Amino acid sequence: TEEINDSVHQAQGIVMDATMNGFTMVTSKKDTLYISTTDRNIALEKGLLIGDTLEVSYTVTEDEPGINIASAITKIH
Structure with a gap:
């Protein structure tokens, strides 16, 4: 399990x-993540x-x- 802290992580899903x-997204490792976009542009x-x-x-x-707070989101085409 990943240690919880206030650091930036990256995932693709x-x-x-x-x-x-x-x-909510599912990663290639089958992890389910909820990403909050509240107050983010x-x-x-x-x-x-x-x-x-x-x-x-x-x-x-x-x-x-x-609660995972988004800092950057990019669509993969």
Whole structure:
């Protein structure tokens, strides 16, 4: 298991669910991550769609375990 701390991590995966405040993705290692986009200006070409493959940089916070806060999102074409 990865130690939880306030450092930046990266993952690539497929979007399985999306809301106004974030999305859930499954990585190639079959890990499920919830990525929060609240208060972030994340602009993706043609928006975010279920099934999109993304590369995400995110912060795991000690204050709210399980909440990963997006710092950068790139669509993989």
